Amino acid sequence: MDLGIIAIGAGLAAGLAGIGGAIGVAMVVGNAIQGMSRQPEMRGPLQTVMFIGVPLVEALPILAIVVSILLYLQM
DSSP: OOHHHHHHHHHHHHHHHHHHHHHHHHHHHHHHHHHHHHOGGGHHHHHHHHHHHHHHHHHHHHHHHHHHHHHHHTO
């Protein structure tokens, strides 16, 4: 396999994973804050759901980083 294509694939996987993770976490936290501002009495349950949702959103970018590292190590 061409080493340049592997390097580009590893870089794209890492970069897009970072961007996707940032957008996902921003959406989860933003919607939780919006829900807390609309119904302040629901702060506790919304915060709990937010703290569960953020790691779930971050799981896929972490896996993509691992794949990009594995691609890079194949070079």
